[in-house]
Amino acid sequence: MSTRTGRPPKISRREIVTAALRVIEEDGTGALTMRRLAREVGSTAMALYHHVRDKEELLLLLLDDYAAAIPRPALPDEPRERMVAAAMAMHDAVSGCPWAVDILKADDLMSVGALWYPEQIVDAAVHAGLTIEEAVDVYRIIWHYTAGEIGGRAAARRRREEGGPTYRERVFAELDAEEFPRLSTVARRWEDLTARDTYAKGVRAIVNGLLP
């Protein structure tokens, strides 16, 4: 029997997390401030601190909530293909919330709700003949690659939205063909060349390069 006393809560963690996800979805991760979030749940910024320790804990909650909600695809049995498929599913999941990379990378591992991906990758690697230690290495290499790819793409999009010539464009426009013979031949096509999605190609290379 619950006999807790005191003022009944006006807002819940659930409400806060839901509102936070909505804010990010609508106005991007930069818009998620404690004050904005408070306004969103009809309260004050300081009330939030009664439900989450600080902003970092909030982001962690957010991530768990988000990750747990994503459906898990059926994976092929063959270990190689299973690793690639699990990596791509992980990539898709995190692509949906690029802000998560900044939280996740701190521990080079995902939140509870997202541990399914590393579990699958490590398990498949062991089935492919690696030791558990090697399998962990493989997972981490794949994760670093995934985090780098998503981080890069998120930053590129942000830059594109801001408009105006990027630093790279300025640099590439006056590239010295003597010093950079290869880069100068692709300078004008760089935008197109780098717009292609090469994630799968990279994952396959890593998997093929690391499995016996």
Added chain:
Amino acid sequence: MSTRTGRPPKISRREIVTAALRVIEEDGTGALTMRRLAREVGSTAMALYHHVRDKEELLLLLLDDYAAAIPRPALPDEPRERMVAAAMAMHDAVSGCPWAVDILKADDLMSVGALWYPEQIVDAAVHAGLTIEEAVDVYRIIWHYTAGEIGGRAAARRRREEGGPTYRERVFAELDAEEFPRLSTVARRWEDLTARDTYAKGVRAIVNGLLP
């Protein structure tokens, strides 16, 4: 003959950049604020805006300066080995300034001063038999992996310095062995397993996986 008039400058771009690098070296990238930097050069925050457009341009200048100062290693002739060596040199260079990842990734390419690395990698890839388009893909995959690895390691170090149990530690302590059979067997060794430097292993895998 220079006949420019007006008040003579008290501070120069050079001075600003040098001071900024010193601040970062001494107190980390988080300590680099316009106000702190101004104090360091004996001026006001607002005076800085007469020499750099905004903080982003300052960071770009910083990066160029830093990258240009790094000595370039001699690379082996054999294309595969050259790619690996160039990637590792790039990794070393950027490791020295993890803050650079955030600037660089926006354009998935480096500053002028650092263009040497992609040039070498792309060139070696072409010598290994790839088309220029494929070579650019390889470079980008390597770069994403490199950025992810450095970003992850920088974040891990930051976290370690802060002390206290990480989120991962808490999660791993109560990991369900039924749901995560693989991860739970390595949970207690995770710290050690992930402390190992696997960058070279990853780069070799990518190179071997992508070259014919």
Added chain:
DNA sequence: ACCTGAACACCGTTCAAGT
């Protein structure tokens, strides 16, 4: 041309007080 001080519009977070 270059520098300054005051001010703007923000942050995350703490603290003492209210209900």
Added chain:
DNA sequence: ACCTGAACACCGTTCAAGT
């Protein structure tokens, strides 16, 4: 127990004025 308002200690940047 939960919420509030005021305040602290910051940010990057703009603007009008000085030399």
